[in-house]
Amino acid sequence: MDQNEQAIEYFDKALAVNPKSINSLNNKGLCLLDMDQNEQAIEYFDKALAVNPQSFDSLYKKGLCLLNMNQYEQAIEYFDKVLAVNPQSFDSLYNKGLCLMIMGQYDQAIECNDKILANNPKSIDFLYSKGLCLFKMGQYEQAIEWFEKVLAVNPQSFDSLNNKGKCLFKMDQYEQAIEWFEKALTVNPQSFDSLYNKGLCLFKMGQYEQAIKFLRMCTIINPQLGQQIQHLILQSVQYL
Numbered sequence: 001m002d003q004n005e006q007a008i009e010y011f012d013k014a015l016a017v018n019p020k021s022i023n024s025l026n027n028k029g030l031c032l033l034d035m036d037q038n039e040q041a042i043e044y045f046d047k048a049l050a051v052n053p054q055s056f057d058s059l060y061k062k063g064l065c066l067l068n069m070n071q072y073e074q075a076i077e078y079f080d081k082v083l084a085v086n087p088q089s090f091d092s093l094y095n096k097g098l099c100l101m102i103m104g105q106y107d108q109a110i111e112c113n114d115k116i117l118a119n120n121p122k123s124i125d126f127l128y129s130k131g132l133c134l135f136k137m138g139q140y141e142q143a144i145e146w147f148e149k150v151l152a153v154n155p156q157s158f159d160s161l162n163n164k165g166k167c168l169f170k171m172d173q174y175e176q177a178i179e180w181f182e183k184a185l186t187v188n189p190q191s192f193d194s195l196y197n198k199g200l201c202l203f204k205m206g207q208y209e210q211a212i213k214f215l216r217m218c219t220i221i222n223p224q225l226g227q228q229i230q231h232l233i234l235q236s237v238q239y240l
Contacts, residue, residue, distance in 0.1 A: 004031040022048045026057050038065040056085055060092060072099040090116060097129065106133040124150050128160055140167040158187040162194050174201040192221045 011028040014021055029044035042065045048058040063078030079096040082089050097112030113130045116123060131146030144167045147160040154160075165180030181198040184191060199214030 004035050007031050020051045022051050022055060022058070025051070026055070026061065029058070029061060033061060033065055033068075036068070038068045041065050054085060056082060056089075059085075060089070063092070063095060067095055067099060072103050075099050088119070090120075094126075101129070101133060101136075104136070106137045109133050122153055124153055124157065127153070128157070131160070131163065135163060135167060138170075140170050143167050156187050158184055158191070161187065162191065162197075165194070165197060169197060169201060172204075174205050177201050190221060192218055195221065 008028055008031050011024045011031070014024040015028070018024070025044045025048040029041045029048065032038075032041035032044065042062055045058045045062040045065070048055050049062070052058070059078050059081045063075045063082070066072075066075035066078065076096055076099050079089075079092040079099070082092040083096070086092075093112045093116050097109045097116075100106070100109035100112065110130055110133050113126045113133070116126045117130070120126065127146055127149045131143045131150065134140075134143035134146060144164055147157075147164045147167070150157050150160040151164075161180055161184040165177045165184060168174075168177035168180060178198055178201045181194045181201070184194040185198070188194070195214050196218045199211045199218065202208075202211035202214065
């Protein structure tokens with residue numbers, strides 16, 4: 001029996017004495033959430049909310065369960081209820097922003113990020129998240145600005161190095177893009193994404209021999225994408 005199961009036994013005994021104990025209801029729900037039993041956890045958060053509809057913990061944890069179940073719109077409803085009580089709830093803003101990103105609602109996700117960054121202007125996660133939203137929106141120059149803010153705090157941020165390269169690639173600035181993919185590869189030499197994108201840049205620049213070298217490295221790292229990459233290699237060979 002693991003610690004969560006032991007704890008649930010304890011909370012069950014407490015609930016047998018006082019079925020409306022918010023602490024026991026929330027803590028049993030939290031154990032179930034930790035065990036990835038999200039539907040069962042929601043039952044107990046709902047019971048806690050029946051006792052106190054403004055219970056911060058119950059609202060937030062129910063939102064987490066719904067997020068885990070990929071029910072993003074419903075999850076946002078509960079994070080919004082928390083934010084109505086505490087507009088500065090860092091965790092609720094973060095998870096609401098995450099739901100919005102997953103749903104492709106990048107403008108609204110950026111609003112959540114901006115509220116967090118107003119109080120935590122050097123938070124790497126949210127600097128990066130804003131850059132990623134802008135990248136997804138096709139606003140590549142602005143995205144670069146935010147990836148650079150991450151790199152000012154952490155010059156070894158692989159994702160920011162790699163995504164700055166992707167922005168430059170999208171802007172047809174292939175030589176500059178290669179510089180950033182190479183920097184990303186110094187952090188993670190086995191990155192399929194960086195190797196593939198460097199190979200793609202070389203292909204776009206007409207440097208087919210070099211492109212073949214990097215694309216072949218990709219087929220070793222991820223053989224499942226071999227057919228797609230082999231097509232590019234064959235195209236490169238035709239130009240030699």
